[in-house]
Amino acid sequence: MTQYLDFEKPLAEIEGKAEELRAMARDNEGMDVEKEAKALDRKAADLLKQLYGSLSPWRKTLVARHPERPHCRDYIEALFGEFTPLAGDRNFADDHAVMGGLARLDGRPVMVIGHEKGNDTKSRIAHNFGMARPEGYRKAIRLMKLADRFDLPVVTLVDTPGAYPGKGAEERGQSEAIARSTEACLDLKVPLISVVIGEGGSGGAVAFATADRVAMLEHSIYSVISPEGCASILWKDPSKTQEAAAALRLTAQNLHELGVCDRIVQEPLGGAHRAPDATIRAVGEAIKELLASFDGVAPEKIMSGRRQKYLDLGKKGLAA
Structure with missing residues (x-):
């Protein structure tokens, strides 16, 4: 049974009557x-x-968070063959908010890493709602270094509200782990393709998405902070959430204009949750095309191009 968002209530009534x-x-x-x-x-x-012809930034945020959107595991199962999961950071523990491993994309060996939110109460708790702890980022670093060693392209699937802000995570060096993961992205000599499939929240997303090419689903979001967090800090008023969403310029369309997002992957009418199979296929085609654009490119050129991409960020927005 479809779960309807608040702004979809009139739609729910009509479809319910039918x-x-x-x-x-x-x-x-x-x-x-x-x-x-x-x-x-x-x-x-x-x-x-x-309804979907003119979604406000806040409504796009709600769609990006829809519980029935396909998650990381769905993409891996549908797109990547021979997936071999790799667990643990070789230091503290395995973080189930981050999944990753060796796989094949149309026969091409790759390393795939992503945030997994879970799809029901039990699995969401097990995966900590996609909020990684330090060991999750350290696992990602380990897998990226492994990919670099064996000349495997890296694909990351981003879907997190942000890094877990708990006491234990802070004690184990959450900010340092995020910074090291971001550094690992920059140091890769193999192509790194990132797709924001739902929420791209704060440094928890940046740690996976400091990529050569960043693609975003049409109704996904990517921001330094959640609209709720922004409203509480700037206005100290939770009722200002919609204004905060607009001010953050967090939509795929905003970020494409600013040069943060390199490609927008169209979603079926009504969002990815209404046609998950079609969405997953579209993401798969985008990943393959983006990876193919790096065929024959020297490792040093890949690395220097990625670094220049992030040094140049902001120039486009200032010019606008």
Whole structure:
């Protein structure tokens, strides 16, 4: 059963009525409701197009957080063959908020790393809602260095509200681990492709997304802080969340204009959660095309180009 967001309530009513009619017809042989149900379907399709044709930054944030969006595990299972998970940071523990390992993308060996949020209460708790601890970032560093050693391109799938802010994480060097992971991204001599598939929250996302090419799903977000956190700091008023979302310029479209996002991957009408298979295929095609653009490029050129990309960030926004 589809979970509807607050702004989708009118849509939920129309689609619910259509389903009720069809359920009545199934229970009562001879009842013909298809004409009325199809009329409701058309009305719902028009409303869906209207709602998603002009989403505000805050509504895009809600869509990016939709619990039914495909998560990291879904992408890995659908796109990457022969996936061999690698666990642990060889120092403290294995962080289940970060999954990664060796795999093949259309037969091409790669290292894939991503944040996993989970898809139900039990798995969300197990994966800490995609909020990595220091050992998660240190695991990512280990896998990136392994990929570099064996000349394997790295693909990262970003979907996190941010790094876990708990006491234990801070005691074990959360900020240092994030910085080291960002440094590891910059030091890679192999191509690094990152896709923001949901939320790209703060340094927890940057640690995976300091990439040669950053792609974002159409309704994903990428920001230094959440709209709620921004509203509480700047306005000290939680009711200012929508204004904060707009001020942060966190949408894929905003970030493409600023040069932070290199490619926007279109989502099916109504968001990735309405057609996850089509979304996953589109992301897979984008990753393959972006990886192919680095075929034959020398390692030193890859590394220097990535560093220059981030040194140049901000120039485009200032010129605008």
